[in-house]
Amino acid sequence: MATIEISQDLADYLVQHESETGETPDQLISKLLQSEETGKRKQRDRSPNSALARFLAVLSDIEKSHAEDFHRVETVRGNSRIYFSKDPDQIAASGSANKPVHIPESDWWVTSNTSTDTKIRLLSEVLRTLQSGQDECERRMQQFFGSARVSVVLPVAPVHDPFKI
Numbered sequence: 001m002a003t004i005e006i007s008q009d010l011a012d013y014l015v016q017h018e019s020e021t022g023e024t025p026d027q028l029i030s031k032l033l034q035s036e037e038t039g040k041r042k043q044r045d046r047s048p049n050s051a052l053a054r055f056l057a058v059l060s061d062i063e064k065s066h067a068e069d070f071h072r073v074e075t076v077r078g079n080s081r082i083y084f085s086k087d088p089d090q091i092a093a094s095g096s097a098n099k100p101v102h103i104p105e106s107d108w109w110v111t112s113n114t115s116t117d118t119k120i121r122l123l124s125e126v127l128r129t130l131q132s133g134q135d136e137c138e139r140r141m142q143q144f145f146g147s148a149r150v151s152v153v154l155p156v157a158p159v160h161d162p163f164k165i
Contacts, residue, residue, distance in 0.1 A: 051116045056103055058123060058144050063106040066130045070108065076125045083111050083122060120144070 006014075014025035023031070063070045073084040081095045088100035088109040101112035114122070123144060127137045 051119055052101070052112055054144050054146075055119045055123070056101065056110070058140055059108075059110060059126070060104045060106060061143070062126060062130070062140065063103060063108060066132075069130055070106075072129050073108075073126050076122060076129055081111070084126075085109055 014028060017028055018024055021028075074082075076083055078095075081098065082091050085091050085100070086107050086109065088102075091100035091109055091111050092098050095111075097113055098111045099113045100109040102109055110122075120141075123140060124137070127140060132140070
């Protein structure tokens with residue numbers, strides 16, 4: 001076990017806390033450090049440059065420009081996971097770790113605990129579901145990624161060839 005020097009005031013506080021809660025000084029310090037790390041992580045997620053903040057901003061803009069059809073995003077789902085809903089409880093109940101977050105300036109919620117790759121895939125699926133054109137897809141992806149040049153290729157519907165067997 002390592003030894004560290006602390007002030008007498010802090011030592012007294014740790015002893016008092018242990019007698020009140022039953023937590024050892026080691027447990028208390030570990031809990032405080034984990035809480036601080038969690039707070040930093042949440043602060044990073046709320047930063048305007050975080051993938052989540054950019055994802056929500058793009059979704060908010062898409063919802064504004066496709067307000068009448070935005071309900072169609074409810075069809076963008078995982079096997080059992082619900083990604084979009086007007087009811088945050090519905091998203092939370094569809095998976096053990098789902099964390100719904102409100103899409104700004106809308107009535108919609110989206111699951112937030114996905115990787116950046118999944119956020120990109122969801123944006124692509126939303127744009128495809130809303131039948132957005134190539135220009136809008138590229139503009140939205142540029143909005144998500146920033147100024148980097150982004151190329152988006154939409155799938156082309158197969159052409160029916162009556163002579164092909």
